[in-house]
Amino acid sequence: xxxxxxxxxxxxxxxxxxxxxxxxxxxxxxxxxxxxxxxxxxxxxxxxxxxxxxxxxxxxxxxxxxxxxxxxxxxxxxxxxxxxxxxxxxxxxxxxxxxxxxxxxxxxxxxxxxxxxxxxxxxxxxxxxxxxxxxxxxxxxxxxxxxxxxxxxxxxxxxxxxxxxxxxxxxxxxxxxxxxxxxxxxxxx
Ligand code: IMP
Ligand code: MG
Numbered sequence: 419x420x421x422x423x424x425x426x427x428x429x430x431x432x433x434x435x436x437x438x439x440x441x442x443x444x445x446x447x448x449x450x451x452x453x454x455x456x457x458x459x460x461x462x463x464x465x466x467x468x469x470x471x472x473x474x475x476x477x478x479x480x481x482x483x484x485x486x487x488x489x490x491x492x493x494x495x496x497x498x499x500x501x502x503x504x505x506x507x508x509x510x511x512x513x514x515x516x517x518x519x520x521x522x523x524x525x526x527x528x529x530x531x532x533x534x535x536x537x538x539x540x541x542x543x544x545x546x547x548x549x550x551x552x553x554x555x556x557x558x559x560x561x562x563x564x565x566x567x568x569x570x571x572x573x574x575x576x577x578x579x580x581x582x583x584x585x586x587x588x589x590x591x592x593x594x595x596x597x598x599x600x601x602x603x604x605x606x607x
Pocket of ligand 1: 459462514516517518519520521522523566567568569573574575
């Protein structure tokens with residue numbers, strides 16, 4: 419088996435992440451000239467949202483939604499923090515860190531549609547298409563990725579590693595073995 423050092427790699431550095439936010443910001447600006455409500459999913463989307471929203475100088479409102487999954491295989495989802503804004507009649511973009519099985523996004527899109535939004539779309543920093551359980555459309559995609567765990571730039575493993583500047587790919591066992599040492603190593607890259 420290879421050493422942990424060889425099983426970690428940088429997926430996107432700060433410059434590449436900024437370029438993704440700029441590109442997606444341009445696409446959203448083009449599609450929503452009259453403004454949009456961004457609904458960010460806590461907590462993984464916070465860094466991405468912060469970069470994306472500053473690429474949208476036009477009218478734009480922000481809200482946050484926090485969900486928690488539970489049950490067998492964690493396939494059931496419930497609301498932990500609901501929206502504050504009224505989205506009836508509004509154009510809404512859901513902002514996510516990553517779409518994996520699609521269960522979370524499907525739930526959120528349905529919730530927002532039930533509240534009477536005029537339109538809904540999704541914007542995800544990462545799209546792991548290979549693990550989809552539900553078919554969901556992600557209109558704005560930062561990057562498609564394969565089946566490895568990603569941390570940093572808001573994304574966690576057991577609430578750790580969100581504060582890394584870049585996005586790193588690593589083996590889950592390695593990330594759990596000695597988190598302090600692993601954080602140190604990843605943060606110096
Ligand atoms: P889904 O409902 O399976 O699409 O899961 C989406 C959520 O799982 C994301 O919003 C993340 O919070 C979490 N998630 C999935 N894969 C990763 C990963 O590689 N790193 C960190 N979080 C992840
Ligand atoms: Mg998480």
